[in-house]
Amino acid sequence: LAKTTQPISMDSYEGQEVNITCSHNNIATNDYITWYQQFPSQGPRFIIQGYKTKVTNEVASLFIPADRKSSTLSLPRVSLSDTAVYYCLVAPLDSNYQLIWGAGTKLIIKP
């Protein structure tokens, strides 16, 4: 399983674009990249998933370079309610595996 490395914490301000980068140097060919968001006292919530290049949904964008050794979650125009912990996961999409969740990135949005 590919190990991921993320910043422990980040600060930003309302209205700004926030980019959180995840490093996964030993990603395998059949691995997908998935990001989850977790608010205090709640379970994680799926944000976005991708394999290569760029994926965009109504919440975020995910940028994956050609070598796939890293990925960047982009949150456009954040608000105070985006304050949460963000997890990057790398694993095969459809096989038996042991999911390994890192410490995540604690994002704090200030007014």
Add this chain to the structure above:
Amino acid sequence: DAGVIQSPRHEVTEMGQEVTLRCKPISGHNSLFWYRQTMMRGLELLIYFNNNVPIDDSGMPEDRFSAKMPNASFSTLKIQPSEPRDSAVYFCASSLTRGLEEQYFGPGTRLTVT
């Protein structure tokens, strides 16, 4: 759909007692996951089921922990006997298929063992 339902939301018990946590996955989902989250260890996958069959229980910490899924709409995680170090938030999640596809988490059960 009501989402993943877990009960109880909070449980306080004394060391040595048996604890049973319950989960109702989203209807139609084929995979069910049990996680434990603590400040020290983060989010850990304990066990997951696919079509009611345990697929990987390598994350179960020891024999005091057991999980069952008697049917597609119900699962339990049992700790017997409980210990203070079992204090954590336990999450249940379900997904449409096995794998890393979108998992839907329940609200969690906060367990405190004194």
